[in-house]
Amino acid sequence: MRIALPAAAIIALAGLLGGWLVFEPVGDLTSALIATIVLFFIPAMAEELIFRGVLLSWLAGFSQRWGSWLSAILFMLWHPLQALSFGPPWSAIFLQPSFLFATFILGIILTHIRIVTQSLWPVIAIHWILALAWKLFFGGPFY
Numbered sequence: 001m002r003i004a005l006p007a008a009a010i011i012a013l014a015g016l017l018g019g020w021l022v023f024e025p026v027g028d029l030t031s032a033l034i035a036t037i038v039l040f041f042i043p044a045m046a047e048e049l050i051f052r053g054v055l056l057s058w059l060a061g062f063s064q065r066w067g068s069w070l071s072a073i074l075f076m077l078w079h080p081l082q083a084l085s086f087g088p089p090w091s092a093i094f095l096q097p098s099f100l101f102a103t104f105i106l107g108i109i110l111t112h113i114r115i116v117t118q119s120l121w122p123v124i125a126i127h128w129i130l131a132l133a134w135k136l137f138f139g140g141p142f143y
Contacts, residue, residue: 003109003112003113004109004113004126007106007109008130010102010105011102011105011106011130014098014099014101015134017098018096018097018099019098020093020096020098020139020140021134021138021139023137023138025136025137026135026136026137031142032136035132035142036132039131039132039135040124040128043127043131044125044127044128044131045128047075047078047127048110048114048120048123048124048127049120051071051074051075051078051107051110052071052110052111052114052123055070055071056068056071056111056115059071060115064115068111068112068115069108071107072104072108072110073104073107075103075104075106075107076100076103076104079099079103080095080100082094083095089141089142090140109126110123110126110127113126
């Protein structure tokens with residue numbers, strides 16, 4: 001878990017340099033409460049169940065090392081697929097190289113934490129907290 005904070009710093013730096021991470025707190029309490037609930041289930045729980053639950057478990061059956069890398073790569077590639085499939089408001093951000101780099105770093109870290117803890121709950125919590133912080137405090141787009 002000690003690697004989560006340095007990874008968050010790398011992700012934050014990528015976001016600042018890429019322009020998709022700017023301090024813009026949400027002033028609407030209703031939107032913040034809705035985001036808190038929605039972001040727990042989508043993306044945190046849904047994506048972690050898929051990428052660190054099902055895919056990582058299945059891929060690690062062939063090779064834990066390659067399964068870990070492939071899980072992180074597929075997690076990164078899922079985001080531009082979302083952008084191209086669902087469109088605005090996040091499509092431009094999800095296609096930026098700095099965002100893809102940050103997503104890949106997050107995928108690697110979450111995969112490592114999942115393997116070390118043998119639990120999905122820490123990675124769900126970290127994913128949720130990061131997505132929530134981005135949406136509520138740092139200008140992340142709302143759905």
